[in-house]
Amino acid sequence: MSIVRWVGLLNSRIGFLGDESALLIRRLFRDNFRRYWRQYAVAFGFMAFVAGTTAAMAWFMRDMVNQVFAGNDIGTLLAYSSFVILLSVGKGFATYGQDVAMSRVGNRIVADLQRRLYRHVLGFSTDFFTRTPSSDLIARVSGGAEAVRNVLNTIVVSVGRDFLTLIGLLTVMIVQAPLLSFVALVIAPLAFWGVIKLVKRIRTLAASEFRFGVRIVQLLQETVHGARIIKSYNLGPYMEGQMDEAVLALETRNNKMASLQARSSPLMEALGGIAIALVLLYSGWSAMNGGQSPGVFMSFLTAMLLAYEPAKRLVRLRLNIEASMIGVRLMYEVLDEPHPPSETLGTGRLEHISSGVVFRDVGFHYRRDVPVLRGLNMEVPKHAKIALVGPSGGGKSTILSLVQRFYDVSEGAILIDGRDIRELSVRDLRAQIAFVSQDTYLFGGTLRDNIRVGRMDASDDEVERAARDAFAHEFIMELDHGYDTNVGENGVQLSGGQRQRVAIARALLKAAPILLLDEATSALDSETEAKVQAAFDRLMKGRTTIVIAHRLSTIVNADRIFVISAGTVLEEGSHRQLLARNGLYARLHNHQFAAQDDDSGSAFVSEERASRLVAH
Numbered sequence: 001m002s003i004v005r006w007v008g009l010l011n012s013r014i015g016f017l018g019d020e021s022a023l024l025i026r027r028l029f030r031d032n033f034r035r036y037w038r039q040y041a042v043a044f045g046f047m048a049f050v051a052g053t054t055a056a057m058a059w060f061m062r063d064m065v066n067q068v069f070a071g072n073d074i075g076t077l078l079a080y081s082s083f084v085i086l087l088s089v090g091k092g093f094a095t096y097g098q099d100v101a102m103s104r105v106g107n108r109i110v111a112d113l114q115r116r117l118y119r120h121v122l123g124f125s126t127d128f129f130t131r132t133p134s135s136d137l138i139a140r141v142s143g144g145a146e147a148v149r150n151v152l153n154t155i156v157v158s159v160g161r162d163f164l165t166l167i168g169l170l171t172v173m174i175v176q177a178p179l180l181s182f183v184a185l186v187i188a189p190l191a192f193w194g195v196i197k198l199v200k201r202i203r204t205l206a207a208s209e210f211r212f213g214v215r216i217v218q219l220l221q222e223t224v225h226g227a228r229i230i231k232s233y234n235l236g237p238y239m240e241g242q243m244d245e246a247v248l249a250l251e252t253r254n255n256k257m258a259s260l261q262a263r264s265s266p267l268m269e270a271l272g273g274i275a276i277a278l279v280l281l282y283s284g285w286s287a288m289n290g291g292q293s294p295g296v297f298m299s300f301l302t303a304m305l306l307a308y309e310p311a312k313r314l315v316r317l318r319l320n321i322e323a324s325m326i327g328v329r330l331m332y333e334v335l336d337e338p339h340p341p342s343e344t345l346g347t348g349r350l351e352h353i354s355s356g357v358v359f360r361d362v363g364f365h366y367r368r369d370v371p372v373l374r375g376l377n378m379e380v381p382k383h384a385k386i387a388l389v390g391p392s393g394g395g396k397s398t399i400l401s402l403v404q405r406f407y408d409v410s411e412g413a414i415l416i417d418g419r420d421i422r423e424l425s426v427r428d429l430r431a432q433i434a435f436v437s438q439d440t441y442l443f444g445g446t447l448r449d450n451i452r453v454g455r456m457d458a459s460d461d462e463v464e465r466a467a468r469d470a471f472a473h474e475f476i477m478e479l480d481h482g483y484d485t486n487v488g489e490n491g492v493q494l495s496g497g498q499r500q501r502v503a504i505a506r507a508l509l510k511a512a513p514i515l516l517l518d519e520a521t522s523a524l525d526s527e528t529e530a531k532v533q534a535a536f537d538r539l540m541k542g543r544t545t546i547v548i549a550h551r552l553s554t555i556v557n558a559d560r561i562f563v564i565s566a567g568t569v570l571e572e573g574s575h576r577q578l579l580a581r582n583g584l585y586a587r588l589h590n591h592q593f594a595a596q597d598d599d600s601g602s603a604f605v606s607e608e609r610a611s612r613l614v615a616h
Ligand SMILES: Nc1ncnc2c1ncn2[C@@H]1O[C@H](COP(=O)(O)OP(=O)(O)OP(=O)(O)O)[C@@H](O)[C@H]1O
Pocket: 127, 130, 366, 367, 372, 390, 391, 392, 393, 394, 395, 396, 397, 398, 399, 607
């Protein structure tokens, strides 16, 4: 009978595992046991040997006592002693073999799961990452694989070693003294009953332990990412309070878990004591009445005492795995989260683009009943530069996300070369697009590696050429290690303008025909801004470009400007046409230039001001 069916049978007979846990465990075995059955078979071989040697020790106790002590035979005594040493050495080596085999298969399962989880996580939508706290995901991915190892190893060792040992010892007990065995076994159901009562409480507690564990990771992340705000607003004591709270909550739950798990010990010890006392009473009584030989009694007692530990572990199996089951459950939730159609569907090849991008009656919502785009129509001819302007929250960034299929449109379609982008392979589509966002993410590694993100097979010369064209070479050479400078989380910090030029270099290296820009030059000083702007201009040359403009001065030369407000195109035309129209664009424009006169430091009209203008 396969182990999967065996676990199922055990469960159905004695309610050994709760329904949900049983399903998960079955799935765990389905996923892993079949794949690693060879390694498990080796481990099982060692376990069977350990079980056999343990049972043999108890079995030979009878002859040893009867022959040696009754017969006063020193030769037999020595033979038996040597035999015991031999058995123990054999058992020691088998235990070693079993531990190594189990660790190897456990490590392999963890490694495979980590790979599988990461691959799966990579396929999620950007929406998933927006709505899932990173601390939660980190805890699930890193803790989940470890929990699987714990659960599988505990079950396999319990079933393999403890169960086989128990069977061996019970056989010895039953063969030697059937009646005594019955007396001892009467106690067992009581032990199961006691433990099953504890399991539900452990499950609830494990879930809340996990929650507070995640909270601690989250607070640490916030401390790293928000260090400046924490310092500048003197949030230290507040953060400390939050951490104290989470740590205390976790400590309380850990203590509770420890006491719940240990609670089975008094029960088991008491029941074990009762079983031994009953056996003693009965065997004493039967010896007085001329029953079994002392050898039989010794053999039985040895088997019973040896059976006590594995029996205890088997009964506590549920308690031991239940705390880890929460990790398994949460890991499977990640694996069961489906990949969105935008990441998986569409197989049409797209190797070259011969026309532009068309938005046809596009409607979109992130959340049901809250439309973000409505009936949006736009045409972006090949090699044209079109600009999106408008108040904050109007839907400009959403438009760029849709072109890259971070999401799929809810209504209408986006067409490239006359083909609905949903029919295209998402990999091919994204290969044709270079995206420069407002905040440039730098990966841990060198600046060279970070620029090479644009095209992984680019040579060092190509990387440098892209950096020169993006006006980044100059500042890179001023750094101590030039292109080999470490950036990213624990590397050299780059300024906003420098980061942007790294992003532009990446996009230049990618040399994709469609360019999506979220132009944020507002935070830069005028000299840097001029450089970044020049880099942008170079990047846009000969490409079909959609740019979100925050400064109207940068888009006066755009081929067409779309004013996006409340998810739709409010106005469209060239800069001149839109000014002549005297609508929202003209108001935004006049306001920005007025602001420029008012405040020579900033020509930027705030989004908030723009929103107010729209309302007028
Ligand atoms: N991931 C998301 N989930 C739910 N709603 C979102 C999400 N991203 C954006 N929104 C909402 O969609 C609307 C449009 O946002 P979007 O970022 O596209 O506007 P925008 O015009 O680019 O604004 P800004 O100029 O401030 O960047 C806003 O109301 C915003 O709150």
